[in-house]
Amino acid sequence: MRVLSGVQPSGTLHIGNYFGAIRQFIELQEENDCFYFLADLHALTTVHDPEALRRNTWELATAFLALGLDPAKAVLYRQSDLVEIPELTWILSTVTSMGLLQRCHSYKDKVSQGIVPSHGLFAYPVLMAADILIVRSDLVPVGKDQKQHLEVTRDIAASFHARYGDGVFTLPEPIILDEVAVVPGIDGRKMSKSYGNTIDIFGPEKAIRKRIMSMVTDSTPVESPKPREGNGLYALLKLFAPPGEKAWVERAFDEGGVGYGDMKKRLFGWYLETFGEARRRYEKLSADPGQVEEILQDGANRARQVVAPLMEKVRRRVGLR
Numbered sequence: 635m636r637v638l639s640g641v642q643p644s645g646t647l648h649i650g651n652y653f654g655a656i657r658q659f660i661e662l663q664e665e666n667d668c669f670y671f672l673a674d675l676h677a678l679t680t681v682h683d684p685e686a687l688r689r690n691t692w693e694l695a696t697a698f699l700a701l702g703l704d705p706a707k708a709v710l711y712r713q714s715d716l717v718e719i720p721e722l723t724w725i726l727s728t729v730t731s732m733g734l735l736q737r738c739h740s741y742k743d744k745v746s747q748g749i750v751p752s753h754g755l756f757a758y759p760v761l762m763a764a765d766i767l768i769v770r771s772d773l774v775p776v777g778k779d780q781k782q783h784l785e786v787t788r789d790i791a792a793s794f795h796a797r798y799g800d801g802v803f804t805l806p807e808p809i810i811l812d813e814v815a816v817v818p819g820i821d822g823r824k825m826s827k828s829y830g831n832t833i834d835i836f837g838p839e840k841a842i843r844k845r846i847m848s849m850v851t852d853s854t855p856v857e858s859p860k861p862r863e864g865n866g867l868y869a870l871l872k873l874f875a876p877p878g879e880k881a882w883v884e885r886a887f888d889e890g891g892v893g894y895g896d897m898k899k900r901l902f903g904w905y906l907e908t909f910g911e912a913r914r915r916y917e918k919l920s921a922d923p924g925q926v927e928e929i930l931q932d933g934a935n936r937a938r939q940v941v942a943p944l945m946e947k948v949r950r951r952v953g954l955r
Contacts, residue, residue, distance in 0.1 A: 637666045637809070638771030640673040640713065643690035644681055647697045648832035649905075650817035650825035653873060658775055658811055660702040668708035669769050669937060670698065672930075675713045675720070676762070679744075679755045695926050697836060700916035711933035713765065718938075718945045722764040723757075725952060729793040730760050738786060747828065763787040768941050770804040777811050784808045798951040802944070817873065818866035820849045835909055836916045846902045847895070856893040860886070867897055874904035 639659060641651070662668055674691045681687045691712060703710060713719060735741070738759050745751045766774055766787050774784055784806060791803040816824055819831025826832070833845050849867055854860050862868045871883045886892040919926055949955040 635666050635772045636770065636804075637662050637668045637773045637775065638670075638766055638769055638806070639775050640671040640676070640765055641694060641698075642673045642677045642680075643687065643694040644677050645690060645827050646832075646837065647694065647835050648825060648827070649835060650819070650832065652701065652835060653817050654777070655775065655811060656698070656701055658809075659708075662775070662809075663704060663708040666773070669711075669771065669940075670703065670708055671711050671713045671765065671937075673713050673765070676758065679752060679758060680749055692923065692926065693836075695930055696916060696919045699919055699926065699929065700836070700912045702912070705929045705933065709933045709936045710929060711937045712930055715930070715934035716768070716937060716941055718941045719761070719764050719768060722768050722945065722948060723761045725948060726763055726767075726790050726794065727757060727760045729797055730763075730790050731793070734786060734789055735759060739782060759783060759786045760790065763790045766806055767791055767803045768944060769937065770940070770944060771806050772804060773809050774806045775809040775811050781808055781810075802947055802951060818869045820845055820866070822850055822864065822866040833905070836913060839906070842905070843902050846905065847898050849894075849898060851894040854894075856891065858890045859888055860890065860894070862887055867894060867901070871897060871901055871904075874901060874908055876904065876907070879904070 639655070641655070647656075659668070659670060672691050672694050674687060677687055677690070681690065695710065695712075698710060699705070735756060740758065741751075741756050744755060749755060762783055763786065766784075767790075774787075776784055788805050791805055795802065819825035819829055820833065821829065821831045823829055823831060834842060849870075851865075851867055852861065860868070865887075868883070868887055872880065875883050886897060946955065
């Protein structure tokens with residue numbers, strides 16, 4: 635099955651990004667034909683610093699590779715390297731109703747967060763549909779709150795088929811990502827860059843240790859059992875604990891005798907065990923940016939081989955050939 639997903643280069647990757655999506659992307663490459671792209675065109679709706687966008691895109695590519703994406707098994711490319719994507723976006727926009735876009739909650743959500751309500755932000759779902767349809771993907775990993783994006787893509791494809799005839803696009807199905815996608819931040823809320831409560835994957839070790847040790851906890855005495863409900867530290871310990879240590883986490887909270895400070899130290903150690911090898915690969919790749927760029931160019935070329943025949947069919951159907 636062909637799988638397609640993209641990640642915006644809008645900032646530094648944190649552990650919520652990994653457990654919520656990237657870990658599943660890496661697993662999917664083992665048995666599927668996977669296409670993963672760096673959504674730099676999408677990022678233009680929020681990132682208006684050219685140097686920051688270039689840096690974020692390169693860092694995201696490096697992070698993907700360091701975390702285990704294998705360019706021999708999956709195709710990794712920059713969205714902007716495929717000029718066919720904005721071309722298809724315009725064609726799809728001519729069959730997309732305003733009513734469909736007005737019903738999309740993502741636009742309203744982002745405007746409520748203070749993002750400037752541009753046309754690009756409003757038409758975002760059409761670009762997303764082009765990303766998905768142009769490689770004829772069968773499956774798209776999404777969180778439960780993102781299912782509407784895929785439904786919109788299917789609606790847009792159906793509108794195109796209704797006007798120009800069937801048999802052009804594949805109608806994709808969702809892969810609902812694991813519930814572990816809701817990773818708590820250091821303040822107990824869902825981990826998010828907008829909340830400033832993240833724990834980076836590839837940041838300086840000293841800074842990450844400081845972040846973990848600053849996690850918000852209650853005032854339960856060391857000797858007393860600790861509450862689990864709504865406890866972000868408990869959730870992260872369960873997430874990072876090696877199989878043989880999960881029972882220790884339960885005892886520490888149920889029986890008491892372990893302070894939050896010691897728990898945080900244990901969490902930091904498990905964090906280093908989980909991401910240690912990836913952090914070393916990241917440093918190595920960062921020292922050779924040419925290798926990363928070569929992988930991205932190869933990915934764009936491989937993606938173009940899939941995209942070109944589809945776009946020729948689209949152009950013929952609408953009368954551009």
